[in-house]
Amino acid sequence: MDIGFLGQYLINGLVQGVTYSLVAVGFTLFFGVLDVIKFSHGDVLMLGAFTGLTIYLGLDPLSLPPSITLCIILIASILSMGFVGALLCKFLVLPLKSAPPLNTLLITLMFGTVIRESVRLFFPNGSNPKPFPELLPTNAINLGNLNLRVDSVLIILFAVVAIVLTHFIINKTRTGLAIRAVAQDEETARLMGIDFKKTVLITFALGSGLAALSGVSTGLYYQEINFGMGLMLGVIGFSAAVLGGLGSVYGAIVGGLIFAALQTIGAIWFSVPAYKDVFAFAVVIMLMAWRPTGLLADRTSERV
Amino acid sequence: MSIMKRSFAAFVGLLSLLTIAACSDTSNTVKIAFIGPLTGGTSAGGLGGRNSAELAIRMRNAQASTTHQYELVALDDECKPNVGVQVATKAAADNTVIGGVTHYCSAVAMGTVDIYHKFGLPVVVWGAVLPDITYGNDYPEIHRVNGTMINQNEVAASFMVSKGFSTWAVIHDTTDYGKGHNTYFSKSLIENGGSILGTFGVNADQQDFTAELTKIKALNPDVIYFGGLVPTGVRIRAQMSKLGMTQVFQGTSGIVSDAFIEGTGDLAEGVVAFREGAPTEKLPGGKMFLENYQAANFNEPPEAYGAFSFAATNLIIDAIEKVGPDRLAVMQELNNTRDHDSIVGAVTFDEHGQNTIALITKYVIQDGAWTVWEDSDYASGQRVLD
Numbered sequence: 001m002d003i004g005f006l007g008q009y010l011i012n013g014l015v016q017g018v019t020y021s022l023v024a025v026g027f028t029l030f031f032g033v034l035d036v037i038k039f040s041h042g043d044v045l046m047l048g049a050f051t052g053l054t055i056y057l058g059l060d061p062l063s064l065p066p067s068i069t070l071c072i073i074l075i076a077s078i079l080s081m082g083f084v085g086a087l088l089c090k091f092l093v094l095p096l097k098s099a100p101p102l103n104t105l106l107i108t109l110m111f112g113t114v115i116r117e118s119v120r121l122f123f124p125n126g127s128n129p130k131p132f133p134e135l136l137p138t139n140a141i142n143l144g145n146l147n148l149r150v151d152s153v154l155i156i157l158f159a160v161v162a163i164v165l166t167h168f169i170i171n172k173t174r175t176g177l178a179i180r181a182v183a184q185d186e187e188t189a190r191l192m193g194i195d196f197k198k199t200v201l202i203t204f205a206l207g208s209g210l211a212a213l214s215g216v217s218t219g220l221y222y223q224e225i226n227f228g229m230g231l232m233l234g235v236i237g238f239s240a241a242v243l244g245g246l247g248s249v250y251g252a253i254v255g256g257l258i259f260a261a262l263q264t265i266g267a268i269w270f271s272v273p274a275y276k277d278v279f280a281f282a283v284v285i286m287l288m289a290w291r292p293t294g295l296l297a298d299r300t301s302e303r304v
Numbered sequence: 305m306s307i308m309k310r311s312f313a314a315f316v317g318l319l320s321l322l323t324i325a326a327c328s329d330t331s332n333t334v335k336i337a338f339i340g341p342l343t344g345g346t347s348a349g350g351l352g353g354r355n356s357a358e359l360a361i362r363m364r365n366a367q368a369s370t371t372h373q374y375e376l377v378a379l380d381d382e383c384k385p386n387v388g389v390q391v392a393t394k395a396a397a398d399n400t401v402i403g404g405v406t407h408y409c410s411a412v413a414m415g416t417v418d419i420y421h422k423f424g425l426p427v428v429v430w431g432a433v434l435p436d437i438t439y440g441n442d443y444p445e446i447h448r449v450n451g452t453m454i455n456q457n458e459v460a461a462s463f464m465v466s467k468g469f470s471t472w473a474v475i476h477d478t479t480d481y482g483k484g485h486n487t488y489f490s491k492s493l494i495e496n497g498g499s500i501l502g503t504f505g506v507n508a509d510q511q512d513f514t515a516e517l518t519k520i521k522a523l524n525p526d527v528i529y530f531g532g533l534v535p536t537g538v539r540i541r542a543q544m545s546k547l548g549m550t551q552v553f554q555g556t557s558g559i560v561s562d563a564f565i566e567g568t569g570d571l572a573e574g575v576v577a578f579r580e581g582a583p584t585e586k587l588p589g590g591k592m593f594l595e596n597y598q599a600a601n602f603n604e605p606p607e608a609y610g611a612f613s614f615a616a617t618n619l620i621i622d623a624i625e626k627v628g629p630d631r632l633a634v635m636q637e638l639n640n641t642r643d644h645d646s647i648v649g650a651v652t653f654d655e656h657g658q659n660t661i662a663l664i665t666k667y668v669i670q671d672g673a674w675t676v677w678e679d680s681d682y683a684s685g686q687r688v689l690d
Contacts, residue, residue: 005522008547012514127343127382129535131567140548145521147548222511223542224567226345229511267515272505274478276515 004145013264014257015152015221018159021256022214023237024244025166026207028252031241032183033203036093036104040112041211042234044081044088047115048212049132049225050123052077056133070135070220074158077216078209085208086201094200112230120227129226132219155217162213163253166206170249179203183247239284245294254296259284334372334629336361336620337395337404338613339388339416340431342380345535348563349408352607353430354378356593357405359600360617371625376617377401381412383533388412389419396423402629403427403620403638405613409533410434410481420445426623426635428616431609433557433580434484438658447638447657449619449648450612451580451664454488456557459664460578461492463677464554467689469526472500473551475516475540476531477508485531485556501525508536513543521549533558538567545571552576552689560608565672572669574682574689581648582665583676584611589647615646 023045030038052073059069092111096104120126136151170176178199181189190196218233219225240259244251262283266276287295338357341350354376361374379395381388388407395401396419404420407413408431420427421443429437429448433456438448472493476482482505490500501523504516517540520528528544528551530537537559544553555564555577565572584590584606593614597606606614619638627633644651652660666677670687681687 002522005518008518008521009515012512012518015514016512128347129345129538129567142548147546149546152546218511222539224511224539228509232511263512264515268519271503272478273516273519274505274507274510277507 002145004143007143007146007148009264009268011146011148011152011156013260014156016263017257017260018156018163019214019218019221019233019256020236020240020259021253022159022162022210023233024240024252024256025163025249026210027238027241028244028246028249029179029203029207031246033179033200034093034097036101037108037238038088038093038204038207039105039109039234039238040088040115041108041207041237042230042232043112043115044084044208044230045211045215045218045233046225046227046230047084047119047215048077048081048208049215049219049229050119050130050227051080051212052216052219053130053132053225056135066135069133073135074213074216077212081212081215082205082209085204085206085211088208089201089204093204094197112234116227116230123227126227129224132223132225134220134223136220151220155221158213158217162210166210167249169206175199175202239281243284243287243294245296248294248296251294251296255294258295332373333375334624335375335377335398335401336617337398337401337406337425338376338378338617339381339391339395339404339406340408340613341383341412342378344382344384345563346383346409346533348534348561348604349431349607349609350380350383351604352610353405353408353613355600355602355604356597356606356610356614357430357617359593359597359602360614360621362600363596364618364621372629374621374624381407381409381416383409383412385412385415389415392416392419393423396420396425401425402624402631403634405430405616405620407432407437408609410437410484411479413437414440414480417441417443417446424631424635426620426631426638428619428638430613430616432481434480435488436480436484438656442656444639444657445635447619447641447653447659449616449646449651449659450609451659453484453556455664456578456580457485457488458492459666460554460556461489461496461498463578463666464527464576465493465496465498469552470498471525472498472527472529472554473520473523473525474500474503474529474531475513475520476503476505477533477536478505479508479532481533481558482508482531485558489529489531489556506532506536508532510536511539513540514547517543517547517549520551521547525551527552527554529554530559531556534561534563534567537564541568541571541575550690557608560667560674562605562607562674565669565674572672574687575669576677576689577667577674579608579665579667581612581663583674584608586676587611587647588649593647611648615648615651618646619644619651 055073055076092107136154139150141148178194182199240255241252244255262280263276266279267273340353341347358376361376379391404427406427410432413432426445433453435452435454476486553575557579560577560579623634623637627637641653667674668680668682670680677683
């Protein structure tokens, strides 16, 4: 195959892959600290994208330069989704801590439906797809058959920066130390004087902020958002996290990239590209049968 | 005590009067169901159709010669077969509903025709173009005022080949609608001497098409043919530009909507598509329809199929006026429709209930508007499709 087309597939796949990775990192963080699966994650992502759009519409009359508008949108939607994530944890997840994990799974699944239907019903014309503003430069560099757009590169860059930052927070700060301690052994961490509740809330805020970022960058890339966008992204993000090994941040990143690669291969391989999701999920099932705890399972995390 | 009794008697009397009034009111009101997508990505077409049906009913109710009062029951099928089946059952199971003006989306219509047949509800399809809706069954309840995608794709293929294009890549959604377009277009194109380099079936709600489009970029066709509806079409056209693709984008009647231009912005220029019938203002009764539509102050434009919805509603009302509000009689009356005057031209149903008009109009988007090909700068040579 021509090297230019190969590069094009790579860029397409990478943009999707980093988006999945951001979602998967959230799943893995929540599972790490509390051993829970928060199924409203995809809908928080969608809410983040809609928050971004709402802020854009509010800022529109001021006619600020796109870069400043973009920064405001990103920061505001990350912060507000971080807040939503922490609230969700405080009022829905933590009270059910000693209940069977199935209850947490169900309650977050239902909360996700509430978010989704609320946006559909209460956002003006919420059931229609919404055009998302084009805030990134659209200049393109042509390298043979590879059409490299600045916006694609920037979106990959945003995600990489966010992942590096998350890595830094978890591994190099005191908060990160607390998160890791809670993930390893909750009771010992409490004995060592770590504020358990605060640590868990921070983790949920962090994961939900990452979801907001991937929501906004999905909007920026496709120039369109809709109330159902979180459904598939949530399922794919969860599969990617499980594939990489729930509880492992690296695993989530690798899982997200693998999933995007499988989809791209599926689309190239089959004459009916609609089969690409069937193909990707089927391969994930086979990989899970081979490595039930995930490809890069965190050795210290407890399996259930 | 006596006051209590008297007031009770008065109350009962009032109640029975109200009941009689209510009954006599309903006996004169005939319900007609409208079903189309009122929410979701294709809702623009559905809302235009709903308003047009509503307009037909209001205009008829205002006429002194009308024997019955009509009421429109508008139901939302969301362009989803599963939802469509639910609302179709709701309409068909309601005995007070005498006829239906049904469906913009072919996939939904395919799922609901059995229900109308089972409940004996006569319906007139106002927008869905898949041939099988009328030709795939022998149900006497099903009629259609608009043409089918067979004629549309014959014209599309011969026209594009005559413009000097020779190679195509076909993208279609995997619903009945998209698959039908793929079948009929591919058949006509090969008959006309064009060749298809690749065919790609995609999910209608898919978000990312970059992998499929990169594959097409490698095939390097002259034209990308898309068989599907607005939301998917908008995504594909937008993502083509992400990959630096400059091929001509050729759509079907499913994208002839202002929503497509809104969604694609500047990228809409030079997109071509084909549709049955003629632009509303060029239809026999188009001017009258548009004037009345304007006067009724609806929030949404009538869109491409509004006139067909208006004509379908009037057909049903005409039948009810003639034979009375009885489903069976209305169905037989509809089946006998020959050269019936309507705003979309004379309507004649064949033995499958299909209107036999075959007028197709060619469109190109010029300066942010769907323009009839013959009136465009592209036809006069001032602009070229590249």
